[in-house]
Amino acid sequence: MINYIIRRLLHMIPTLILISMVSFAVIQAPPGDMLTSRLAELAEQGELGSESAMAQIDALRERYGLNDPIYVQYVRWIWKIISKGDFGQSFTYEMDVMELLVERLGLTLTLTLSTLIFTWIIAIPIGIYSATRQYSIGDYGFTFLGFIGLATPNFLLALVIMFIQVSVFEAESVGGLLSPEYIGAAWSWAKVVDLLKHIWVPILVIGTGSTAGVIRIMRGNLLDILGQQHIQTGRAKGLKEGKVIVKYGVRIAINPLVSRLGLELPGLLSGAVVTGIVLGLPTAGPIFLTALTSQDMYLAGAFLLLSATFLLVGNLLADILLAWLDPRIRYE
């Protein structure tokens, strides 16, 4: 097991290097560099062309190493990240990228993971229900809802829910994670309740698509497994039907879900980004969008790099979990 984990960790290193290169490429891709916008500012003030301004720009170029070849810049960038956790500066927010991202990224990941848990809690029982009552009305109903859920983009679902909140329930504050009066307030019981009142919306929005997917897979797997011989063995022992289904059916049908976690997480993270933007959540989504539209590339690149790293780690954990759950693939 330890060997397996170490091997997987080693395998991650080249992928991480490639990921960082792609992120850096994204940072470098827009024409010009971080001083181009400064130049534009100067131009507006009519100072462009003045000796002192140009000298200032050149000095800055020199200082930030912008005249160096691209690979030197890459190595400098990545070295700062590794050694000091310094992802550079965001010029729109005039802040350290890391400082800006840390809390929001944390919230994004929390949201992603809570959605994952929520998805499973909802989807697995429904999958079991659908599989054990195949072709019942309930089964058809869930299948139909599942199709709709898979066909609705996150942003649209967010809009629809906001619309329903406003027009049907006449809610006053929609979107966000807290009502205005609690933002910045100290944590209290009331604030927690308020948070719970808000957080179900993003969870529902992010989770619907993958819930539908998980139900589908769970249903299919469980149907497969319930047709297998060892289920009859369990019944022939005299076990209760429910126990047979849970112990010998569900327990095995879960494994492919775990192995799919690696595919599920990126979708959830994508959903969290979009939903954060539409609902105006204090997550990384909105500032990522701002960063892209204002060409604040160090911020954007840092987000890409960090989220890809998170997905890699998530994948690794999922694989370890799977190896732990399924004795057949242990130590392979």
Add this chain to the structure above:
Amino acid sequence: MSSAVQTPPDASVEETTTTATYSQRELIWRRFKKHRAGVAGGCVVLFLYVCVFLGEFLAPHDPAHRYYNYVHLPAQRVHIFSEDGIHWPFVYGIKKAFDRQTGIKTYTEDAAVRYPVYPFARGAEYTFYGLFRTDIHLLGTGKGNPMFLLGTDRFGRDMLSRIIVGGRVSLTIGLLAVFISLTLGSALGVISGYYGGHVDNLIQRVIELIFAFPSIPILMALSAILPPEWPSHLVFMGIVTVLALVGWGGLAREIRGKTLSIREADFVLAARVAGAKDRRVIFRHLLPSMFSHIIVIATLAIPGFILGESTLSFLGLGIKPPMTSWGLLLSDAMNIHSLSLYPWLLLPGVCIIIAVLAFNFLGDGLRDAADPYSSR
């Protein structure tokens, strides 16, 4: 392997495979026709493409024209009855009222004015695919007269017309993106599966790299790189490229899997043992026999591209005006205030759902027909 020893000469191998694929296709088609959801999906897809192809002809108005008198007009109803009996289908004129205190505009039907709705009515002029100029529309009440069956947006532009024209962009992007990524994906997937070894490793590594990023953020980042000064149609091509660039990996993986399973099939082995060149084996044997699977994979991939484009456009990183798309139309609904007052702004979303559902059903039907024993 034993079957490969009794290999017939190359020519006859070819003959058997072509007849085999032919009857195979016939079989698939017959199975597909029995799949009701699949056929329904196929019909809807066809209907949608016919609609967006007819575009300006179906659209009652010039989608870009701003009717400043009818800003945020709710959907008008088509009537047959009025107080004085039965008529040719018509819409009422519009009376506008403005509440000074709340600042809310309200529209009411003006029973005094009736605009009959005629087929092949004259309206705004347009050029049909650069072929001829005309001002005939499928339905209309005459140029400049109101008939806004799905309401108008914040500039008083006709929603129905914009949805039809926007649909053209959304649905074409799906097709183009799938075409490009399929070309790329088939080529690399087949090479990867057929040759294996280092090439395979390299390609798989690249795909892994693409999958390492969450899809929407990387799409957003790549589209944000497109030069802001690009005109609308270049941005369109740019978005197609971005979608294909991120999307080919999944297709290549699936095609690689199929190639692996088919590479060892008797007729492919036979052709190889008979000394056929790799290129010949790939193009004459592998690809034709995978054709149905490739179609299935492509059909099931289209919804992803449609959703991707709509998300990008919605976020303002995709299609750029004056072009429009369903996603871009929906960005008008982003403001919760206008959303609650003008809920018809959500209608393009309904179109997205219908299109995606239709493609999914069609794809499921095709898959079940092509591969009746695979349980996804």
Add this chain to the structure above:
Amino acid sequence: MTQPLLDIRDLKTYFYTDDGIVRAVDGVSLSIVPQKTLGVVGESGCGKSITAFSTMRLIPSPPGKIENGQILFRKNPDSDPIDLTQLNPKGAQMRGIRGNDIAMIFQEPMTSLSPVHTVGNQIGEAIRLHQNADKTEARERAIDALNKVRLPRPDRQVDAYPHELSGGMRQRAMIAMALSCNPNLLIADEPTTALDVTVQSQILDLMRQLQSDIGMAIMLITHDLGVVASMADYVAVMYLGKIVEYSDTRTIFKNPRHPYTKGLLNSIPQVGHKRRLVPIEGAIPDPFEIPQGCAFAPRCPHATRQCRETPQLLEIESGHHVSCWLEKRET
């Protein structure tokens, strides 16, 4: 005469499928005497497994249903019989019988154990369920049971997962599980078909020995007449959902009366005889289109006009039942 342990009377189990009704078991009667072995033979698809599953009340429903008949089972020799067909298949009483009084082992040792639970867990489960044992006791007894089936190093294998065992070892583990609660009746559905020949005979030896140790009856389902000859006290020959001949093993082999039985016997190479193999002509009919009258008629060399009506299962001599018009004609 001893009371039968299991007495199946005119059992009919049908499957209602989209394509029609499959009469998988269509009027089967047989009985099993305590501590004896009944061999059930017949070609693939003739309803052997469905008879066994009906007895265990494990027919998947829908589409399957027991349409008719009684399955009388005696928990001990002097008690009144229980009609298993009247029990709720998921109810407590039936579950109390399954695994405890009647145990079953299956054809496919590769798939009949759960891949993600240890062997000990799966054996101990039955013991805990039926014998009120706690976890440690169940484990001890699981090791005991593995010891009895002569699995090497049972104290270690108890923690093994099925994929770590060979086919023969898995079937031993299955037998250990089945016998862990000392059942009165063991239903073995082709227990050795999937195993290679040497392992096969080891498993059969083992079953024979355990039978005499525990004193249980066995219903041994197989299409291998060689296995029947070496194991069974009685034999029931099935064809398309019906029993066509039923007698003690000696009689069946020495004096087979039904043309189908004769055909089956001819189709196995006999040790010491250099006779040619004579396979039974023709193929089994489609289960949806079972012919009227004697189902064997299309393949029977002796078929006559009379065979268009269904022959009854008659006792032609003490304990020897045959369903064939030939018998009537001769007497």
